[in-house]
Amino acid sequence: MSYFFQLVVSGIVVGSIYALSALGFVLIYKSSRVLNIAHGQIIAVGAFITYALTVWANIPIFISLVFSMGITFFLAMSVERVFLRRLIGEPIISVIMVTIGLMSILDGLVYLTPFGSENFSFPEFLPTTPIGFGGVSISWTQMVGVIITIIMIAAFSWFFKKSTVGISMRAVSDDQLASMSIGISVPKVFGLAWAMAGLSAAAAGSIIGNITGLNFETLHAFGIVVFPVVILGGLDSILGAVVAGIIMGLIQQFASGYLDGNWGLNGTGGVAPYIILLVILLFKPHGLFGIHEIERV
Amino acid sequence: MKKNRKIFLTMLFSAVFLVALSAPAFAGNVYKMGLSLAITGPTSDAGNPYAKGVEDYFRLVNETKILGDDTIECTIRDDQYNNDVTKRNYEDFMSQGIVFYLNYSTGSTMALKKDFEEEKMPVIPASFHAGNLIDSNYIFLPIASYSAQAIGLAEYIVKNNKKGVPKVALFIHPSAFGRGPVEDVQKAVAAGLKMEIIEVVEHGKDLDNTAMLKRLMSKGVQYVISQTVQSPVATMLQDAGRLGLVATSFGEPGKITFVGCHYTGGNDLTALAGASAENFYWTTSYIVTNEPSAGATAQLALAKRYGRDDKAANSHNYANGMMVAQVATEVVRRAKAKGKPVTKETLYQELLAMNGNNSFSPGTTVGPVTYSATDKAGVDTLQLYVAKGGVFKSIGKPFIPEYTSKIK
Numbered sequence: 001m002s003y004f005f006q007l008v009v010s011g012i013v014v015g016s017i018y019a020l021s022a023l024g025f026v027l028i029y030k031s032s033r034v035l036n037i038a039h040g041q042i043i044a045v046g047a048f049i050t051y052a053l054t055v056w057a058n059i060p061i062f063i064s065l066v067f068s069m070g071i072t073f074f075l076a077m078s079v080e081r082v083f084l085r086r087l088i089g090e091p092i093i094s095v096i097m098v099t100i101g102l103m104s105i106l107d108g109l110v111y112l113t114p115f116g117s118e119n120f121s122f123p124e125f126l127p128t129t130p131i132g133f134g135g136v137s138i139s140w141t142q143m144v145g146v147i148i149t150i151i152m153i154a155a156f157s158w159f160f161k162k163s164t165v166g167i168s169m170r171a172v173s174d175d176q177l178a179s180m181s182i183g184i185s186v187p188k189v190f191g192l193a194w195a196m197a198g199l200s201a202a203a204a205g206s207i208i209g210n211i212t213g214l215n216f217e218t219l220h221a222f223g224i225v226v227f228p229v230v231i232l233g234g235l236d237s238i239l240g241a242v243v244a245g246i247i248m249g250l251i252q253q254f255a256s257g258y259l260d261g262n263w264g265l266n267g268t269g270g271v272a273p274y275i276i277l278l279v280i281l282l283f284k285p286h287g288l289f290g291i292h293e294i295e296r297v
Numbered sequence: 298m299k300k301n302r303k304i305f306l307t308m309l310f311s312a313v314f315l316v317a318l319s320a321p322a323f324a325g326n327v328y329k330m331g332l333s334l335a336i337t338g339p340t341s342d343a344g345n346p347y348a349k350g351v352e353d354y355f356r357l358v359n360e361t362k363i364l365g366d367d368t369i370e371c372t373i374r375d376d377q378y379n380n381d382v383t384k385r386n387y388e389d390f391m392s393q394g395i396v397f398y399l400n401y402s403t404g405s406t407m408a409l410k411k412d413f414e415e416e417k418m419p420v421i422p423a424s425f426h427a428g429n430l431i432d433s434n435y436i437f438l439p440i441a442s443y444s445a446q447a448i449g450l451a452e453y454i455v456k457n458n459k460k461g462v463p464k465v466a467l468f469i470h471p472s473a474f475g476r477g478p479v480e481d482v483q484k485a486v487a488a489g490l491k492m493e494i495i496e497v498v499e500h501g502k503d504l505d506n507t508a509m510l511k512r513l514m515s516k517g518v519q520y521v522i523s524q525t526v527q528s529p530v531a532t533m534l535q536d537a538g539r540l541g542l543v544a545t546s547f548g549e550p551g552k553i554t555f556v557g558c559h560y561t562g563g564n565d566l567t568a569l570a571g572a573s574a575e576n577f578y579w580t581t582s583y584i585v586t587n588e589p590s591a592g593a594t595a596q597l598a599l600a601k602r603y604g605r606d607d608k609a610a611n612s613h614n615y616a617n618g619m620m621v622a623q624v625a626t627e628v629v630r631r632a633k634a635k636g637k638p639v640t641k642e643t644l645y646q647e648l649l650a651m652n653g654n655n656s657f658s659p660g661t662t663v664g665p666v667t668y669s670a671t672d673k674a675g676v677d678t679l680q681l682y683v684a685k686g687g688v689f690k691s692i693g694k695p696f697i698p699e700y701t702s703k704i705k
Contacts, residue, residue: 003511008359012506019503062496111337117345118608119527119568125534128572130539139539142505211504211535213569217339221502261516263494267471294311 002135007253011143015249016149021204022241024197024230030236031193037099040105040223045071046202047209048115069202076198082190118216145207228277235291248273325366331390334401338377347470350618353603381406396641402472419645420484426477440582440676444481449679449698466518471499471523485700500529506536523557530561531569538573542565563613574684582676586611587688592660616661623659663695
């Protein structure tokens with residue numbers, strides 16, 4: 001039974017980190033209907049900034065994380081201002097193509113630094129003895145990762161539900177023209193959405209980097225790995241990202257734990273989430289919590 | 298006056314013309330070579346120090362006149378691990394008239410195999426995939442193949458397992474690079490290597506390997522042989538450490554002993570996994586710089602001479618790049634010593650003759666480089682290392698796996 005519970009706990013841990021990684025996609029899509037293909041690169045950049053501040057500038061890791069989130073906040077905001085602001089009103093495909101170009105630019109910039117071709121790991125700052133209960137174990141790094149994820153998702157949920165700016169962002173997401181007519185600055189909302197996505201990416205990158213080590217290819221691949229989570233959750237729902245993240249994490253662990261190595265199966269942990277994604281999308285094409293828009297003509 | 302001026306100008310132009318003609322003779326011959334590899338992009342953590350090793354050694358050859366007045370001009374190009382770019386680079390090198398080619402990845406080596414055959418171009422890749430040698434006459438592996446490495450690890454497991462038939466899982470990269478040794482290890486088992494392969498796990502981009510590790514434990518797996526790159530191994534070791542599964546001594550009962558081939562270990566693994574890399578067993582044909590040897594001294598001196606940082610200087614992939622440049626230089630030197638012209642044909646002949654008394658000891662490897670028409674894997678000898686205190690240390694003496702010849 002402890003085997004089952006270990007898979008459940010690991011699934012929830014992995015799923016939470018997926019949810020945090022997916023959050024950046026959701027925040028941008030929610031406000032601007034743009035899918036940021038370069039999100040994985042921003043995740044990696046966030047992790048590298050945290051590392052640089054921690055190891056090279058000798059700043060305690062939690063303070064580095066806060067600084068890193070601040071830096072990626074302004075970095076992502078600048079990216080939106082420089083590259084995407086002028087594309088407001090242009091076809092969505094053009095905007096997506098720009099984010100693909102942005103991905104290449106960020107790749108190139110990272111390759112100019114040691115992070116592009118070297119491996120690093122964060123210094124140990126938490127106890128190495130795992131937390132164990134009833135035959136189930138979880139590392140301190142994972143536990144802290146889950147706590148940070150919960151805090152961030154709760155903060156973003158509160159922000160969108162209660163704060164004036166958050167409500168403005170939801171209004172823009174719902175209807176840009178109507179929002180403008182009541183005085184909301186749509187460009188500013190877009191900038192803020194990107195900035196918040198940058199902030200969440202730094203948190204996600206730093207947590208992943210603490211678990212896997214800092215390897216650029218591994219880190220930026222998470223932009224693709226979490227894609228099924230984003231689609232399954234419904235693209236514009238924070239709750240959807242959380243639920244889909246945990247579903248995907250659990251499916252991966254159960255598939256790997258119960259299917260792989262049996263009946264000639266192998267690698268189902270990587271494939272099963274996509275199969276489940278397809279099945280769910282057959283019945284719910286907008287994802288679990290996606291808004292089903294009805295157009296009247 | 299006018300006549301004198303005419304004579305003076307004629308003499309001057311004649312002198313300039315003669316100097317211009319004789320200049321190439323004074324400068325010596327230039328032998329062109331090419332290297333296409335991932336300096337950036339996937340696997341660049343290996344490719345980057347590899348490129349530095351190649352570049353630095355050829356600079357040393359030219360500056361210290363190892364080939365006399367002759368020089369090697371090796372163009373190094375980044376292909377970002379993209380086979381199409383590698384092919385383009387290779388074609389460009391061919392048009393420049395290279396006499397020797399250094400390649401990198403398994404995929405591109407396999408993809409360009411026919412081109413190498415058609416062009417009769419001697420090639421040393423950074424990929425040790427045994428499949429590179431099938432239907433190929435011109436590809437030469439620098440060291441023992443991944444298959445030989447995995448079989449060597451399997452043999453070590455069988456010899457040192459404390460009780461019964463060892464139960465083993467293979468943890469591999471989902472590509473030709475990773476899958477390469479699986480069939481050969483299975484053949485070795487079929488040929489009498491007393492080991493049970495419980496499972497072959499192809500990893501993905503996993504954030505957590507708990508399920509896989511728990512599953513392997515439930516099946517009684519005692520050893521995991523990894524044939525992949527460092528990053529997935531680092532994640533696996535961290536999870537195994539958290540779950541308390543890592544054997545602290547080889548074959549410790551009730552735990553898993555983790556072992557791996559060339560690209561799974563070294564200082565890149567310790568950089569990624571930190572303390573979790575402790576007790577990871579690793580095999581390669583290269584020396585490590587934390588153990589004194591003439592090769593280690595030469596490697597560190599080379600890196601220092603060209604201002605490389607400690608990370609590159611101590612990388613086994615820097616040694617890897619340095620070693621292939623050493624082999625390329627040696628065949629040029631031998632061809633010249635015999636009075637042959639330095640062409641791809643003569644260099645190929647010199648590679649084939651590199652055996653017996655003519656084997657080559659670069660110092661950066663744990664055994665000599667030997668090639669022949671039937672043996673295109675350079676260094677047959679392997680060394681087992683274990684991570685202790687953040688560095689890899691030798692265990693026992695270099696060895697040659699027995700079953701690699703038995704399964705041929």
